[in-house]
Amino acid sequence: MRIAVNTRILLAGKLEGVGKFTHEVLQRLVVQHPEHEFYFFFDRPYDKQFIYAPNVKPVVIYPPARHPFLFYLWFEIMLPRILRQLKPDVFFSPDNFTTLRTTVPRVTVIHDLAYQHFPEEKRYFDRRYYQKFIPRFAAASRLILTVSEFSRKDILKSFNLPPDKVKVAPCGVSDFFKPTPFAQQIDIRQKYCAGEMYFVFVGALQPRKNLVNLFKAFDAFKNLTRSEVNLVIVGRKAWKAGSIVKAYQAMTHKTEVVFTGRVSDAEVRQLYGGALALVFASVFEGFGLPIIEAQKCDCPVITSNTSSMPEVAADSALLVDPHSPDAICQALVQLYHYPERRDYYIRRGRENCRRYTWQQTTNLVYQGLQEAGVKSKKSFD
Structure with missing residues (x-):
């Protein structure tokens, strides 16, 4: 199957919460599923460390999207063109955003609604973009994943969605973290x-x-x-x-x-x-x-x-x-x-x-991709 992924958040040396989620899930997903083709969509030249396996095909889509006007250009004009060309079975976007202009089934990770509860923390145009598009992204997605039951309830209440449309895939913690001698x-x-x-x-x-x-x-x-x-x-x-x-x-x-x-x-x-x-x-x-x-x-x-x-x-x-x-x-x-x-x-x-592993997160993401359009019956061990 063909799985297209928004990977513009994968920036070397700059991974925070959303970036860590994306990195930890994708590196497992592509290695554990060599039977699928993955198309990673970057918005600038990418670091090769994020091309985790031979079944990943990187695609750079310009311009770099780091401003609301460029968000719109990237997600609503440039990205849909690539999706029409590649015809993937599902589009996975782990950074709160997706595109409205495609018929490809979408799985979107909305990590939280901080922009809604603390609008003053966003620049004016960022805030307007979030307020206008996040509810529409939620409505257009086949499935929404989020990282806690708290966020799930917040999203359901805010966007009046059916309960089975929003599922929890909690973050994990890497074995990289360990006690210091x-x-x-x-x-x-x-x-x-x-x-x-x-x-x-x-x-x-x-x-x-x-x-x-x-x-x-x-x-x-x-x-x-x-x-x-x-x-x-x-x-x-x-x-x-x-x-x-x-x-x-x-x-x-x-x-x-x-x-x-x-x-x-x-x-x-x-x-x-x-x-x-x-x-x-x-x-x-x-x-x-x-x-x-x-x-x-x-x-x-x-x-x-x-x-x-x-x-x-x-x-x-x-x-x-x-x-x-x-x-x-x-x-x-x-x-x-x-x-x-x-x-x-x-x-x-x-x-x-111990309750939180990135393997568990990856399993839940893959289940979501299957539900949204991936036909393979294979699941993680």
């Missing part, structure tokens, strides 16, 4: 924090990640404990990060906050492994991949009691009200002062992250 923990602490212990946050620096309240909580933690503990912030600065910068500048203990920017996955793994805890008190997540990545590295997790995070973490993390700096502070104090609490959440985290 003690000597490397010492090295990573020395590199970023002059040897001091630290809490870590991993994610794009944008308002809904709730760094403003994290900074307030960390200041309160420092005032209470008088400790030398640092806070390490890992991730790129995203759109509308001004409030985060302002909150940082207002901190009493800002000299003990370390911004790493974007770092390699190997560095992220070590930063998880050397931390007192991951503090991921986001206001809204479709899944929250750092939760299970940290747990795979034996890093206890503090996360929010909102949106998908209680579902993903279950009872394996310390849940807090993200709107309460005091609640976040008390969680920091608890995991700093009581090693037995850290040990408890490390053990629970090990059990929890």
Whole structure:
């Protein structure tokens, strides 16, 4: 069978949540299904690492689509032409978008509706594009996949879709993530924090990640404990990060906050492994991949009691009200002062992250492709 895939999100060294989902699923899918032809649609010259097997045929479709006007040109004009030429059996798009101008059955992954709940975090034209087209993409798709039951219910409610049209294919956690040997923990602490212990946050620096309240909580933690503990912030600065910068500048203990920017996955793994805890008190997540990545590295997790995070973490993390700096502070104090609490959440985290594998995700995606138009009866082992 012919399976066409939107792979424009596969950018070397820049894989975040959606990119990781795409990479982890596709590398398994194409290798485990050599009987199918896969056409990968890139919007710029591609990195050969993403051509995972001989049954992948890369196609570059210009122009690079990184702006709403170019989204429209790429998805509604250029892409349909290629689909008409190739006549695939199904079109898989894992980055929230698809095309309206084709009769090819479409399977679309809508990771979350953050644009709807936090419209102020999108640039004006991006916001307008999302608001106009995401509901239409959902209606036009044969099947929608999403990454949590929370997001599934949100999509069903927002777009008034039949329940069987939206299914969950949760994220997984790679075996790349693993505990950090003690000597490397010492090295990573020395590199970023002059040897001091630290809490870590991993994610794009944008308002809904709730760094403003994290900074307030960390200041309160420092005032209470008088400790030398640092806070390490890992991730790129995203759109509308001004409030985060302002909150940082207002901190009493800002000299003990370390911004790493974007770092390699190997560095992220070590930063998880050397931390007192991951503090991921986001206001809204479709899944929250750092939760299970940290747990795979034996890093206890503090996360929010909102949106998908209680579902993903279950009872394996310390849940807090993200709107309460005091609640976040008390969680920091608890995991700093009581090693037995850290040990408890490390053990629970090990059990929890076993629920999430990229192989399971791949199986569910393949089932969706079969339902939407792939006729092969072969399934994953």
